[in-house]
Amino acid sequence: MYHMETPAELRPISPTPETLIPNPAAIIVPRRHHEVLIEPPAAELAQFLAAYLAAFPTTTRPSPAPCDAVWDTSIDSLANVARQELMDAINRFAQETGFPPPPAVSFTRPWVITGHQVEFYHTGVWSKVILTHALANHSRAMAVDLLVDHDTVDHLGYALPQWNGSRLEKKMVTWGDASALPAEFLSSPQGEQKTQWLRELQQFPLVQTDALRDFTQGLRQDPDADYVRWMSRARRNFEHSFGINVQHVPCSYICSGLAWHSFVLLWLRHARSWCAIYNSALEQYRVEQRIVNPGRPMPNLAITPQELELPFWIYAKDQPRHRLALYQDNGLYLQLGTQRIDVTDLMTGELLTAAETLRRRLAVAGLHVRPRALTLTMFVRLLLSDLFIHGIGGAMYDQMTDRVMDQLFGVHPAYACASAGWLLPVAGQINQSGTNISQLKWRQHHLKSNPELLAPSSLTDEAADRAKRRHDLISDIARSLAEDQRQHRRRGPHWLLRRAKFRDLHEINAQLLAMFQPQVDAMDLHMRQAEVTQNNLSVASWREYFIALHPRASLQRLITEIQSRVSA
Numbered sequence: 001m002y003h004m005e006t007p008a009e010l011r012p013i014s015p016t017p018e019t020l021i022p023n024p025a026a027i028i029v030p031r032r033h034h035e036v037l038i039e040p041p042a043a044e045l046a047q048f049l050a051a052y053l054a055a056f057p058t059t060t061r062p063s064p065a066p067c068d069a070v071w072d073t074s075i076d077s078l079a080n081v082a083r084q085e086l087m088d089a090i091n092r093f094a095q096e097t098g099f100p101p102p103p104a105v106s107f108t109r110p111w112v113i114t115g116h117q118v119e120f121y122h123t124g125v126w127s128k129v130i131l132t133h134a135l136a137n138h139s140r141a142m143a144v145d146l147l148v149d150h151d152t153v154d155h156l157g158y159a160l161p162q163w164n165g166s167r168l169e170k171k172m173v174t175w176g177d178a179s180a181l182p183a184e185f186l187s188s189p190q191g192e193q194k195t196q197w198l199r200e201l202q203q204f205p206l207v208q209t210d211a212l213r214d215f216t217q218g219l220r221q222d223p224d225a226d227y228v229r230w231m232s233r234a235r236r237n238f239e240h241s242f243g244i245n246v247q248h249v250p251c252s253y254i255c256s257g258l259a260w261h262s263f264v265l266l267w268l269r270h271a272r273s274w275c276a277i278y279n280s281a282l283e284q285y286r287v288e289q290r291i292v293n294p295g296r297p298m299p300n301l302a303i304t305p306q307e308l309e310l311p312f313w314i315y316a317k318d319q320p321r322h323r324l325a326l327y328q329d330n331g332l333y334l335q336l337g338t339q340r341i342d343v344t345d346l347m348t349g350e351l352l353t354a355a356e357t358l359r360r361r362l363a364v365a366g367l368h369v370r371p372r373a374l375t376l377t378m379f380v381r382l383l384l385s386d387l388f389i390h391g392i393g394g395a396m397y398d399q400m401t402d403r404v405m406d407q408l409f410g411v412h413p414a415y416a417c418a419s420a421g422w423l424l425p426v427a428g429q430i431n432q433s434g435t436n437i438s439q440l441k442w443r444q445h446h447l448k449s450n451p452e453l454l455a456p457s458s459l460t461d462e463a464a465d466r467a468k469r470r471h472d473l474i475s476d477i478a479r480s481l482a483e484d485q486r487q488h489r490r491r492g493p494h495w496l497l498r499r500a501k502f503r504d505l506h507e508i509n510a511q512l513l514a515m516f517q518p519q520v521d522a523m524d525l526h527m528r529q530a531e532v533t534q535n536n537l538s539v540a541s542w543r544e545y546f547i548a549l550h551p552r553a554s555l556q557r558l559i560t561e562i563q564s565r566v567s568a
Contacts (some may be wrong), residue, residue: 003131007531009504012394013374017027018208019389019411019412019414020040020044020045020048020415020416021040021258021402021411021412021414021415021416022039022040022390022395022413022415022416022417023040024395024396026039027039027204027395027396027417027437029392029419029421030124030419030420030421030543031184031421031541031543032419032421032423033422033428034421034422034557034561035420035421035485036127036387036418036419036420036421036561036562036565037127037392037418037419037420038131038394038416038417038562038565039054039417039418040416040419040563040567041563042131042134042135042398042562042566042568043566043568044134045135045387045416045566046132046138046139046567048414049110049112049135049138049141049386049387049388050139050140052112052139053109053139053140053141053561054384055528056085058194058434059388060368065190070088074104074227077545078259078262078352078383079259079383079384081228081257081259081262082151082259082260082350082379082383082384083106083111083383083384084105084261085254085257085258085259086144086254086384087102087106087107087561089249089250089253089254090102090144090247090248090249090270092253093232093248093249093250093253094164094189094248094416096229097229097232097233097236098233099233101163101247102142102247105506106142107242109140109141109142110140110142110386110387111139111142111384111385111387112132112135112136112142112143112144112171112385112386112387112388112389113132113143113144113145113146113384113385113387113388113389113395114128114129114131114132114144114146114381114389114390115145115146115147115148115251115258115376115380116143116146116147116148116391117148117151117153117183117227118127118147118148118149118151118153118183118227118231118232118250119153119154119155119231119399120155120158120546121544121546121547122155122422122521122544122545122546122547123420123422123543123547123550123555123558124391124392124419124420124421124422124543124544125546125560126420127390127418127420127558127562128389128390128391128418128420129145129239129244129417130244130418130559131389131416131527131562131566132144132145132246132389133239133244133245133246134562134566134567135387135389135565135566136246136565137245139565141386141387143245143246143247143326144246144247144249144385145230145246145247145248145382146249146250146251146254146376146467147183147228147247147249147250147251148183148251148376149182149183149184149228149250149251149252149371150180150182150183150187150251150252150255150313150321150368151177151182151183151372152180152183152185152321153178153179153183153186153227154178154184154385155174155178156174156175156176156177156178156189157172157173157174157175157197157564158172158173158181158545158546159172159173159544159545159546160204160206160207160545160549161170161204161207161426161539161540161545162171162204162206163206163543165229166320166345166532167532167535167536168426168430168539168540169539169546170539170542171204172238173197173200173201173203173204175189175193175194175196175197176189177263180208180321180431181318181319181320182313182315182321182370183227183228184228184250184252184319185229185317186227187225187226187227188224188225188226188227188231190220190223190225194219194220198216198219199532200533202214203330206426206543207424207545207549209548209550209551209552210298210552211238211547211549211550211551211552211555212548212549214238214241214548215234215235215238215548216412216554218233218234218237219234220237222234227251235248236248238548241467242552242556242559243401243559244556244559246371248338249420251370251371251376252368252370255368255370255371255503256359258352258355258356258359259383260379261355261356261358261359261362261369261374262352262355263379263383264312264355264358264369265346265351265354265355266312266351266357267311267312267375268310268332268343268346268347269346269347269348270328271308271310271326272303272308274404274408274414275303275308275309275310275311276303276402277299277404277408278311278374279299279301279303280403280406281301281400281401281403282297282298282300283300283399284399284400284403285297285399285403293481297397298317298372298373298374299394299505300304302322302325305328306327306328306329307326307327307328307490308325308326308328309323309324310324310325310326311371311372311374311375312336312369312370312371312372312375313369313370313371313372314336314367314368314369314370315336315367315368315370316336316337316367317366317368321370324369326343330343330349332344334367336365336450339366339367341358341361341362341363341365341367342361343358344462344495346358361464363546365544373394373397374397374398374400374401374485377390377394377401378401378404378405381401381405381412381414381415382405382411382413385413385414385415386414387413387414387416387553388414388416389418390414390415390416390417390418391419392417392419392544393557394417395415395416395417408432420562422543422554422555422558423540423541424540424545424549424550425551425554427499427537427540427541429478429540430533430536430537430540431484434449434464435531437443437530437534439526440526440530441527442525444523444524444527447523448509448513448520449509451467451509451513451516451520452464452466452467452470452512455516455519461516462515463512463515463516465511465529466508466511466512466515469508470502470505470509470512473505474505475506476501477501477502477505478496480494480497480498480501481494481498482495496532506532
């Protein structure tokens with residue numbers, strides 16, 4: 001298959017710029033209430049942006065990796081195209097959703113970008129948005145939230161806690177079944193479907209918060225049938241009520257641009273060597289994290305003489321996603337079903353012109369090329385963001401992205417990690433005393449094996465006799481076993497005698513347990529109650545409940561905590 005040698009042409013023409021990345025050892029999932037993770041610390045991120053703004057106070061925006069030799073236009077020029085297309089996409093989506101666009105001066109300011117799938121997500125994810133806004137507000141930057149609408153949505157709704165007798169349970173309340181389609185093709189609930197779903201959400205008294213009332217009011221009143229716009233408007237109105245202003249833009253809008261297709265074409269032109277680098281970074285990550293499953297955190301790209309899998313999706317409108325591959329058979333081409341896109345003539349020549357041709361051919365075929373996880377953040381960090389805010393999973397995976405970008409472009413542009421453990425109020429209402437299940441199980445096993453200890457101060461003569469007989473049997477068995485072991489015999493002459501003594505021992509234990517049945521019943525009841533309490537704590541302390549299930553006062557405390565760290 002056609003491919004280009006890359007090491008020399010990928011050498012940066014300027015030194016690697018200063019950057020900021022999180023320390024993996026410091027990325028620990030915050031699970032307890034009021035725990036906040038920001039790595040590197042928020043004050044360092046604010047200082048990074050302040051230094052950036054001081055160095056480039058007006059219209060000059062530095063390129064993170066000016067590798068002119070990779071393409072016929074500089075990466076700085078391509079970054080300008082990508083940023084202009086992002087601004088156009090933000091303005092277009094703002095107009096469609098009825099929100100004011102960012103001021104024109106935003107183009108010259110630092111850009112702090114985050115993003116996530118379009119779903120009813122939890123406070124840990126929302127922390128990224130809060131931090132993005134706080135940093136932008138503190139540093140005169142523009143805050144952007146990418147709506148990852150090329151991903152599928154696991155649940156068309158969200159989980160809520162409810163009591164079922166003495167047990168707390170999670171129930172998923174949805175308006176429909178999950179779809180294999182990307183979010184950009186999904187519809188919001190309409191008519192009776194929406195009415196019934198919203199009515200069902202009201203049947204959970206534990207979480208009828210003021211925040212949920214405000215959020216669902218937006219969903220109820222918005223008639224838009226487009227799922228992404230419907231979700232975006234509800235969340236932006238909700239965030240505005242807390243003073244949070246972050247621009248929304250769907251990834252599908254960005255991935256329709258010339259810069260995106262130039263990025264895809266670069267991967268096609270360097271497919272064999274770049275995919276090998278990608279796989280090498282994955283394998284190194286598995287070794288470092290001691291991951292033995294070859295499919296985690298994602299499978300390697302398939303590389304054969306006739307086919308090269310690339311880290312992208314390809315799909316048609318209203319169709320599920322497929323893995324993108326570059327094929328060789330009488331030329332080079334992409335294919336989905338019966339649609340074949342020839343790219344042989346695009347492997348050389350001026351990049352932007354060839355990328356425009358690729359874009360037209362895909363459009364005529366009705367096909368869309370979208371990124372997978374690593375290629376999305378690679379594109380955004382390389383060409384769009386001055387600081388990217390990840391969640392925990394993305395920050396860990398971007399260790400691989402850093403290795404790939406370091407080899408391809410000689411840089412790994414700045415990013416950070418944010419999350420929070422913010423629990424529902426019901427978690428604090430559950431009595432946690434006496435719920436150490438491991439300790440209780442050990443005590444239960446110990447006492448059932450030594451029944452006389454259930455009431456040692458009130459043993460009857462009969463119970464005392466049986467307890468003594470039990471002790472004597474244990475001593476006899478131990479001596480017999482030791483004698484056979486000295487003779488190096490697994491089944492020595494005393495083996496059959498031991499079997500009989502074991503049967504006697506079990507019989508005496510059963511008799512003793514029957515004598516202390518009330519104590520046994522009380523112990524079993526305590527264990528069952530502890531197991532129910534442990535279940536209730538687990539359900540109540542689940543950190544992934546939808547943000548609007550928390551009271552506004554609790555959410556405001558999270559916002560204040562993050563903002564105070566930025567300004568510290």
